[in-house]
Every structure is written in structure tokens, then in C-alpha cells.
């Protein structure tokens with residue numbers, strides 16, 4: 495029987511710890527960690543994420559500000575808001591919800607965010623720090639996965655790790671973190687030849703491609719640990735991962751479900767980064 499890695503329970507535990515650390519920090523310094531969440535346009539999925547992020551702030555004792563800007567917001571207007579938040583001492587973390595509407599240049603905007611307040615760790619300065627293993631913030635989803643592995647008693651050292659997906663926010667930083675934890679890492683993508691022959695080598699398989707139920711039992715090594723990052727909507731509106739859970743689960747030694755696996759950890763890691771930004775602001 496596979497262990498079902500309970501992201502909800504682990505996330506609740508980490509949030510309790512963050513709330514305690516926040517209280518201790520605020521009692522000592524009088525500073526309340528502050529997060530600003532900016533959203534442009536009316537994408538319903540993004541609106542849900544933003545609401546959840548602000549709710550999580552309240553739960554751990556943070557101050558938060560929300561900016562809901564209309565679809566037709568210009569690059570200049572958005573950059574002016576980022577400048578204002580960069581200069582605001584009550585704000586320690588700035589999160590601009592992606593994707594932005596097409597007329598806006600996300601890459602240019604991310605460069606504008608003060609790296610010390612870049613709690614998503616998307617600024618090239620922070621990406622570079624991750625590359626050399628000397629970082630303040632880790633990108634939330636891969637960091638959450640590392641925390642899930644650690645707290646479930648899984649070691650990475652010496653393991654064959656296969657990451658499928660090479661995006662800047664999930665696949666690439668995930669590979670880097672597994673490498674830093676002394677895994678032997680292979681990264682696959684849409685041009686990988688004979689994907690199944692590579693994924694079948696994995697002791698730890700991270701599926702992050704955004705294709706519903708794509709990974710089937712024949713692609714997984716018996717006893718592997720499978721981390722499903724995918725968040726896909728089925729035709730009936732139900733949320734499903736990249737892994738065909740019903741067929742894959744019996745083959746694995748441990749697996750994350752969707753929902754209730756990786757998802758809850760992502761916001762928790764955002765809280766962790768915001769607390770770290772506030773702590774670093776006094777050092």
C-alpha cells in the first residue's frame with residue numbers, strides 16, 4: 495500500500511510553526527510581516543489563488559494588502575504600483591499574480607520588484623542565488639515539494655530523480671533543489687524521446703506538465719515516490735493532476751494526491767518566504 499502524502503496536514507503543521515515564529519518575531523521587533531498581492535484582470539482561477547493567499551496571511555498573523563487592477567491597466571501604471579510597494583516599509587513581500595494579460599510584459603515587471611521583496615523568487619537575482627545554492631527565497635512550489643519529502647521521511651541523496659517539465663517556476667528550480675539535495679537528476683520535456691523509458695528509472699518522479707492523468711502505471715518504477723504537481727480541470731469541472739492516480743498509486747511507495755498534495759504547500763511556502771523577508775529587513 496502506497497503512503498498518500500497528505501499535503502493538507504503537512505501544510506497545516508508548517509503554518510502553525512510559521513504563525514508561532516511570526517508571533518515571536520513581532521513580539522521582539524514590533525514588526526508585522528506584510529504581503530502585497532497584485533492581480534490584473536478577471537481570470538477566475540487567479541482570483542481564487544489571490545483570495546487564498548490573503549486568507550493564509552490572516553491565519554499566520556501577517557498584514558496583507560490586495561490590489562485588484564482592471565484588465566486595461568498599463569505597464570507604466572503597474573510599474574508605478576510596484577515602485578510604491580518597493581518603498582513601503584509595511585510591505586515585505588510583493589506578489590504579482592501570473593499570468594498577466596497579454597499586453598503586459600511580465601519579465602520586465604518582475605525585474606522591477608525589489609529582490610528583497612521578491613517572495614515568489616522569480617527575479618533573476620534570486621534565480622541566480624538558487625543556482626549557486628546561496629538563497630534567501632526558494633520558489634514556492636518546488637520548495638513545498640522538498641518540504642513534503644522531508645517531512646514524509648524521504649531522502650533524496652543518491653536517488654534517481656526525474657522531473658518532467660522545465661518551466662521557470664516549477665521544473666527548472668525543482669531540478670536544482672533535488673540536485674542540491676544530492677539526487678541524480680534528469681529533466682524531461684516535450685522533446686524528450688521515449689519518455690516512459692526515462693520515467694521508469696525514477697526513484698522520485700516529479701510530474702509537472704499540465705496534462706490531465708498523463709502518467710500511467712507503465713511509466714512508473716515499482717516502489718517509486720511520485721509527486722504530482724499538475725492542476726488540471728476535467729470536463730466535469732473536477733480538479734485532477736498529471737498522474738492517473740487510480741492506476742499509478744498501487745505501483746508506488748508514496749504519492750501525492752490532487753487535490754490535497756502539492757497545492758496546499760505552495761501558499762504555505764509563500765508565507766515562509768514573507769516571514770523570511772520581514773526577518774531579513776531588520777538584519
Ligand code: NDP
Nearest residue numbers: 635659660661664683684702703704723724725756757760
Ligand atoms: P508550463 O506549461 O509552463 O510547462 C509545462 C512543461 O511541461 C514544459 O516544460 C513542457 O515542455 C512540458 N511538457 C508538456 N507536455 C509534455 C509531454 N507530453 N511530455 C513531456 N513534457 C511535456 O507549466 P507549469 O510548469 O507552470 O505547470 C505545470 C503544471 O503544474 C500545471 O498543471 C500547473 O497548473 C501546475 N502547477 C501547480 C502548482 C501547485 O501549486 N500545485 C503551481 C504551479 C503550477 P516544453 O518546455 O518542451 O514545452
